[in-house]
Amino acid sequence: MVNKKKTTLKDIANILEISTAAVSKALQDDSRISAKTKEAVKKVAKELNYQPNHLASALRKGKSNLVGVIVPRTNSNFFSSVVQSMEEVLNKDGYNIIITQSNESYKKECDSIDALLFTQVDGIIASMANETIELDYYQKIKSRGIPLILFDRGENDLNVDYIGIDDYASSHMIVEHLVEQGCERIAHIGGYQRTRIFNNRIRGYKDAIKEHGLPSDDELLLESSLTQEDGRLKMEQLLSLNKRPDAVYIAGDYAALGALQVLKENDIDIPKEIALVGFGNEPFTAMVSPPISSVEQHSTQIGKLAAQTFLEHMKGPEVKQTLNKKILDAELIVRDSSNKKAFLN
Amino acid sequence: MVNKKKTTLKDIANILEISTAAVSKALQDDSRISAKTKEAVKKVAKELNYQPNHLASALRKGKSNLVGVIVPRTNSNFFSSVVQSMEEVLNKDGYNIIITQSNESYKKECDSIDALLFTQVDGIIASMANETIELDYYQKIKSRGIPLILFDRGENDLNVDYIGIDDYASSHMIVEHLVEQGCERIAHIGGYQRTRIFNNRIRGYKDAIKEHGLPSDDELLLESSLTQEDGRLKMEQLLSLNKRPDAVYIAGDYAALGALQVLKENDIDIPKEIALVGFGNEPFTAMVSPPISSVEQHSTQIGKLAAQTFLEHMKGPEVKQTLNKKILDAELIVRDSSNKKAFLN
DNA sequence: TATATTTGTTTAATCGATTAAGCAAATATA
DNA sequence: TATATTTGCTTAATCGATTAAACAAATATA
Incomplete structure (x- = not known):
């Protein structure tokens, strides 16, 4: 039947x-070791189903071959696809990954870090929770002497490797696009200012607005948690303005979806x-x-690069933990929700 | 600064x-151990930041406190929410989870199982990939003597604990609902027959159709991978029939979405x-x-039950690995896409 | 032939925490 | 007071794999 006792080296x-x-x-x-012995050992190992x-x-080796991954959530296409491509790269090198979700909660993120360190992971690849401001737990990772790599949601002050897209440029590009479509009063529902990527998007937005001499009223720039629900609320807020915007750029798709619903409920013609x-x-x-225009973040590429960066750390013994940014270009996918020119009549 | 060497019991x-x-x-x-010694030890442990x-x-204990979780993918709300509630329950008992995605691939699933067993997880909670027919790798888990718990996508032949909804009844309920709405020619785009849950849904559909004396033409029952893309294809196939259906029940939301797109592209009035x-x-x-009617599978409850089942195994030493099904009732959420009565004029 | 090198293996220590067994000192019981 | 029990700690083995060091035998070199 079944050998309950697992076979060990000793058995062989x-x-x-x-x-x-x-x-x-x-x-x-x-x-x-002689060829003869090797052969014999391997034969017995196979027979006893040695694992x-x-x-x-x-x-013994002081190395678990496990990599911890922390993401705000897995049920977004971006994160799940980043994780998937990381896994592909890491598995090839004999590493397995442990995925944990922070659910955008600082507390949960700290717990995850503790759990991962406890499990003796060889490194951690993370995208920070929205809530996270304190960096003490991330410092803890660094002080453990294992590589820490951030992606998407990073933080310069930590001075570690970072992989992401150019949020500033992407944001700038979106405004350019809207201007090109003839929009003149462009609002932005952004993420939390304190989160670096959202801050960059806000800056990109502001600078582009300024460059084109468009109105930059305070009421046109809102800070949001970017959930679908909050997207609804913020869009309602924008609709209640005396001078409504003629374009809204939202820093997250889920919030954009909530906003879209509100627009449709109010019978507003999108994109006109x-x-x-x-x-x-x-x-x-x-x-x-209508389909929503959005920015492709090259998740597969980000995952791959993050994994490769980790592997480099493991290969090169000199643990040079410095700020090393890899910034990818993002791509604006124009769809009906902002393609005014296509709807000219 | 930073103590590179981690402190051990010996240091204390x-x-x-x-x-x-x-x-x-x-x-x-x-x-x-005396209170005095305990206090002293804990003080030093804290000072040296002992982990x-x-x-x-x-x-030493022959127990890793890690639980392996295998899901077809994480970027679906169902699986991510199941995993999240599992994590909650398991963390409370000192367990951490390792999530792996099979991407519906048998090969990937086998690799995941190997990786998890290699990591010495204390148990595995899994939902099987679409592709999986061979059960040899799952047998491998059983023969390792660690608990195996299946959810959603299970398999009777494995004779292990299973948590899921009543697919047969849910499917039956959907047909009932459509009949109630006045539909008379109901098609079903189902999953792969060999997958138990999809097979159950197909049976539920067929039986309900029969009970109501409705036509059960072969052309109305299609087998699909249930991806969005395949949903499109299958819906196109249904539209090309001489006698089109007046209702389509699709065993997966992504495929339903693809189907919805096709219907809209063809200017078909939904639900009329x-x-x-x-x-x-x-x-x-x-x-x-329009919003799509769908079936809520109580993911949180499923995750919780699966985790609790695992914990029971760990507590009770007698490893009674038998088929033990926990079946939850699902709930049909009726939305505009099938609510014909609401659109009477 | 005498010495050096290579080959193939064993011995024993090690990673860090846990725990059964042992033992002395303190305390309780007769 | 003598014996039994409890308290508080130490010793040493253990989990299973890895690896530095040691060593004998086989082979090569002088």
Whole structure:
């Protein structure tokens, strides 16, 4: 039947009447072990269905071959696809990943960090929660001496590797696009200012507005948690203005979706009366009606780069933990929600 | 600055000039250790920022306190929310989870299982990939003697715990609902027959159709991968029939979304000409236009139950691995896409 | 032939925490 | 006071794999 007791090196050693050291080396194809012994060891190992005990070897080698990944949530296409491409790269090098979700909560993020450190991960790749301002827990990772790589939601002050898109330029590009479409009063529902990427998007927005000499009323720039629900609220707020905007650029697709609903509920013609642009290129943006223009963030590429950066740290022994940014260009996908020119009559 | 070397029990023992055993027991509040010693140990432990080495204790105790979770993908609301509630329950009991995605691929699923077993997880909670027919890798988990719990996508033959909704009844309920709305030619775009849950949905559909004496033409029952793209294709196929259906029930929301797009592209009045019902209650179903009726699967409850089932296994030493099904009732959320009566004029 | 090198293996220590067993000192019981 | 029990700690083994060091045997070099 089933061998409940898992077989160990010792079992193999006993059967062949050699030392466990010889068995261990044989399985690692050590050059000092004879071909004959290797063959015999491998044969018995297979017969007994030997599976090395990872805990033992990790303990001995001081390396778990586990990488911790912290994301705000997994049920967004962006994060799930980043994670997936990370996994692909890391698996190839013998690493497994532990995914944890912070749910945008600082408390949960700290717990995750503790849990990952406790599990003795060899490194952590993270995208910070919205709530996170304090960096003490991230400092904790650094002080453990394991590589820390941030993506998308990063933080300069931590002085670690970062992979993301150029939020400032993307934001600038969106405003350019809206201006091109003839919009003149462009609002921005942005994320929390304290979060670096959202701050960059806000700056990109402001600068572009200024460059084009457009109105930059305070009432046109709102700070939001970027949930669908908050997107609704903020859009309602914009609609209640005396001078409504003729375009709204929203720093997150879920919030953009909420905003879209409100616009439709109010029978506002999109994009003619108000044009709409989101951020993140979540699949649903292409599917709703009208489809929402959005920014593709190259999640696969980000995941790949983050994983590769981790691997570089593991290969090069000199742990040069410095701010090393890899910034990708993002791409604006124009859809009906902002394509006024296509609707000229 | 930063203490690169992590502190061990030994360090604490040396400082206090006691044995590591005493330190270990003090930290565990062993009754045989004096209050004075405990206090001293805890003080030093805090000062040195002692973090127990999980690998060492796991190796010694033969228990990693890690639970492996395998899902087809994380970027669906259902799975991400199941995972989240599992995590909540398990964390409370000191377990951490390792999430892996199979991407509906059998090969990837096998790799995940190997990786999890290798990491010495204490148990595995899984939802099977669409592709999976062979059960050999799942047998491997069972033969390792660790608990295996399946949810949503399960398999009777494995004879393990299962948590899910009553797919047959849900499916039956959907047809009832459509009949009530006056539909008479109801098509079903189902998942792969070999997958138990989809098979159940198909049976529920067929039986309900029969009970109501409705036509059950072969052309009205299609098998699909249930991706958005395939939803499009299958809906196009249905539209090309000589006798079009007046309702389509689709076993997955993403496919339902694809179908919805096709219907709209063809200017078909929903629900008047063709009513639409999906499955899974993904958030976007409420957001598209018209909103799609769908089935809520109580993901939070499923995650909680799966986690609790695992914990029961860990508590009760007698590993009674038998088929133990927990079936929840699902709930049909009726929205505009199938609510014909609301559109009577 | 004598010495040096290579080959193939064993011995024993190690990673860090846990725990059964042992033992002395303190306290309780007869 | 003598014996039993409890208290508080130490010793040493253990989990399973890895690896530095040691060593004998085989082979090469002088």
